[in-house]
Amino acid sequence: MQPLVKRGASGYAGPMIRRSGVTIEDVAAAVGVSRQTVSRVINGSPNVKPAVRERIDAAIEALGYVPNLSARRMGGGRSYVVLAINDRARTIENWQARRGNDYVDQMLFGGMTACEAQGWHLVFELVDTLAVPARRGLANALASLRPDGVILTPPHCDNPALVDLLAERGIPCARIGHRDGADTVDVYMDETGAAAAATRHLVALGHRRIAFIAGAANYGGSALRIAGYRAALAEAGIAEDLVGDGDFHFETAERVIGALLSGDAPPTAVIADNDEMAFAALHMASARGLRVPEDLAVVSFEDTPGVRFAVPPLTAIRQPVAEMIAHACNRLIAIVEGKGGPGRHEIPFELVCRASTGRVGD
Amino acid sequence: MQPLVKRGASGYAGPMIRRSGVTIEDVAAAVGVSRQTVSRVINGSPNVKPAVRERIDAAIEALGYVPNLSARRMGGGRSYVVLAINDRARTIENWQARRGNDYVDQMLFGGMTACEAQGWHLVFELVDTLAVPARRGLANALASLRPDGVILTPPHCDNPALVDLLAERGIPCARIGHRDGADTVDVYMDETGAAAAATRHLVALGHRRIAFIAGAANYGGSALRIAGYRAALAEAGIAEDLVGDGDFHFETAERVIGALLSGDAPPTAVIADNDEMAFAALHMASARGLRVPEDLAVVSFEDTPGVRFAVPPLTAIRQPVAEMIAHACNRLIAIVEGKGGPGRHEIPFELVCRASTGRVGD
DNA sequence: AACAGTTTTGTGAACGATCACAATTTGGTA
DNA sequence: TACCAAATTGTGATCGTTCACAAAACTGTT
Known part of the structure; x- marks a missing residue:
């Protein structure tokens, strides 16, 4: 050679x-x-x-x-880079608690696949949560990488300091889980509809006393889900709702579910706001000698890989994270190429029925 | 303004x-x-x-x-980018099977944290498996991104076409799970020692009939683990080993474990080569009316987040993926900065004891 | 055949940093 | 004080691409 x-x-x-x-x-x-x-x-x-x-x-x-990507950027053109921002504190916390982060896996898969299909690249960066460090962190990443578009994931998607900074710089921005769509590309799933679908599924199976274990009162998604749950109950003529206050974690959920089961009229079904709390329901049922799904049906929100292997496998609302990120990348690229602008995009959820609500198989 | x-x-x-x-x-x-x-x-x-x-x-x-990173690169200096290569087919397959990929999450966390601490960036790229497309895919990524260092994960780490290409271009390369270290930075864990530790843990609990469900005969890691398992058995004076041939997936593992349990002298403990096969052991035990851990103890290799919530929670060897990637990034950055060169680096594993082998708690 | 308008092609400057080398300043010693 | 070496600072070229603009080559019409 x-x-x-x-x-x-x-x-x-x-x-x-x-x-x-x-x-x-x-x-x-x-x-x-x-x-x-x-x-x-x-x-x-x-x-x-x-x-x-x-x-x-x-x-x-x-x-x-x-x-050469660097040369293209220098030439004054595009960078062909979409930057995805994750919360540093939450990422590190998840890690230290060995909690895993299926969200990240899905982001990487969905985003990378979408970007590479168009010759683009996806780069991740960690940014702090608080407004001032967040703005600073994003500004640094922008200065260093000069991305053509930015994806904000929760909780950054609700931080006006970041959205404003991107608007000032004229960099198109996509927000995951936000549902405004006025100036940004907002990609979300129908939380209300998903909770309603989960509830209706249980009603159809004959349940009347259905509990909902919420993740966090101040988390927008939880509120929407509770609304959907209540709407579906009302639809079925069920007056009494059973909302328990969890915090997305195992221990609290165990306590909350335990209290509900010890009440006057214990639920025959539980919808948990995430997988970890659904696992708590399984453990609690096992501890009380309740059979799942015969004595207690369980539905989860999240559908991380492990739920397929639970005993019994969990029925769950699958959050379409990969699809949302892929969609966000595609919309951002389209904007840079002069086609399209901000808007709202609802990505369909999926109710995956498994044995924890009675259906056998999977 | x-x-x-x-x-x-x-x-x-x-x-x-x-x-x-x-x-x-x-x-x-x-x-x-x-x-x-x-x-x-x-x-x-x-x-x-x-x-x-x-x-x-x-x-x-x-x-x-x-x-500005692009300008620095153009100036003839460094790119401050570490490129991590993942297998496209495997990534998409995992995705389509909804199997999740905790490996990717750990890579992202470990690599990004290490890189950003030194002002560097980590970029991911998917590359095909076969030798010719793989070389081509890596060449494209190199031309486009001009990374200062590259991390090859399995199975790419064993592909000489890629290692040679990087050597030709003078780009330092780290291989995860490879244990040579002559010309590259090889970062791996002690598979043999980990399997031996898992085996010894079961022996110490009184088990004599311990099975090992291997993932794949042609996967280097499995062979090393089998060797460690056999060494620990020999150490304990146990002559008979019980190796089952799995394929890392649930269904096959169920069949293999079922066959072992139906044999003349069924095992009282099972070590599975990954979490999915360990879950199969749990399901099989449940189907046969065996209590875990009293009638059948289960140990897993991998320790994805879900195993903490299994019933009972699984004892597992934790693969230190994040630590391996972080180490690889640090070594690559050091090489670019003129300190250090290729070498072997063994990252310690951890045996996390949970209820599936008898210890209560966690 | 000549013209105007459109399509196609080419040229110099710019992007923002580093490199190589030159120029200047500083400090110590004779 | 003068001189030399070392430390510090500055200047022009360069990386590979796109932009802005200019030039050339085609059209079709009169």
Whole structure:
């Protein structure tokens, strides 16, 4: 193989180690056109003769040319980077508690797949929660990476300091779990409808005393879900609701569920606001000698991988995180390319029925 | 707020929209030094007068200057990017099977934390498995992103085409789960020792008939674990081993474990090569009316978040994925900075004892 | 055949940093 | 005080691409 050497443009006479691989100039030289014409082909400009375009495409293929992202950025064009912001404190906390983070896995899968399909890249960054450090952290990431679009996940999606900063800089922004859509791309799922669907599923199975274990009073999603749960109860003519206050964690949920089961009229079914609390329901049932689903049916919100292997496997509302992130990436890329703007996008949820509510199988 | 305008260096007279925020020139102008002196401060060059350095640091802080990564790369310096390669087929398969991927979550956490602590960035890319597309995919990613270091995860870590490509380009490379260390940074855990520890734990609890459900015959890790399991059995004077051939999945594992339990001398303990197969053991025990851990003890290899919530919670060998990736990032960054080179690094595993082997609690 | 308008192609400047090298300042010694 | 070496600072070139603008090559119409 021939060594990668190249002469500089200046008077410098010696051989120069080429710092990188094939450049746009190499392609241009191979075809006998200017670099700008090659650039036009790469960027899909319409004003290139078909015959020339073909020869350039062939040369790109033959030489294995791939544009240098940094140079493209420097040239004043796009960065072809979508930046996804996660909360630092929450990420580290989850980690230290060995709680895992299926959300991140789904983000990576959904976002990366969507971005790479269009030749883009997804980069993650951790940013602190509090307003001032958050703004600072995002500003640093923007300065350093110069992304063309930014995805804000909870809780950052509700932080006006970040949304404003992006608006000032003119960087399109997508918010996951936010449902406004005035100035940003808001991608969310129908929390209310999902809770209603879970409730209706239990009603259809004959349950009348259905409890809902909420994750957090101040978490918007929980409130919407409670509303859906209540609406479905009302629909079925069930007057009494049974809402327990949890905190998304196992221990509290165990206590709350235990209290409900010890009450005057214990529930025959429980909807938990996330998987960890649903597992608490299984443990509690086991501790009280209750059979699942015969004595207590359990439905969860989240559907992390482990619920398939619970004894019994859990019926759950699947949060379409990967789909939401993929959609957000696609919308952001479209905006950068001049098609489309801000808006609301509801991604469908899925009620996955498994044995914990009576259906056998899966 | 004053509009971000700037004049070009040429004869162009009109105001120019500044494409980005604060630049190194702004800092230099504010302090009254040249851009190169500011660059020296940013990059920790020793030859800057302390007084000047202080004034520059203050200006950087005051202006909120953060270097533009693309420009740094173009300047001929580093990219400050570590690229982590994952297998595309495996990632998509895991996704479609709704199997989740705690590995990715751990990579992201461990790698990002390590990188950002040193002002670096971690970028993920999916690359196909087969040798030719894999080389091509990596070459594209290298051309596009120009990372300063690359992390190969299984199965790419064992692909010589990729290792060679990186060697040709002079890009330092870390391999996770590989244990050679001659030319690359190899970071792995002691699979043999972990399997031995799991086995000894069961022996200490009085078990003599201990089965090992292997994941895959052609997977290097499984072979090492079987060796550790056998060594620990020999150590305890147990002649007969019980190795079942699984495929890391639930259904096969159920069948294999069922066959072992129906044998002449059924095991009283099972070590599964991953969590999914350990869950199969739990299900099988439940189906046969066996109590865990009294009639059948279960140990798993992997320790994904869900195992804490199994009934009963699973004792498991925790794979230190986050720590391995963090270590890989740190070693790669060190190499780029001229300190250190290739080598082997064993990251300690952990045996997390939970109720599935008899210990109460957790 | 000449013209105007459109399509296609090419050229120099710019992006924001680092590198290589040159110029200047500083400090110690004769 | 003068001089040399070391420490500190500055200048022009460069990386690979796109932008803005100019030039050239095609159209179709008169």
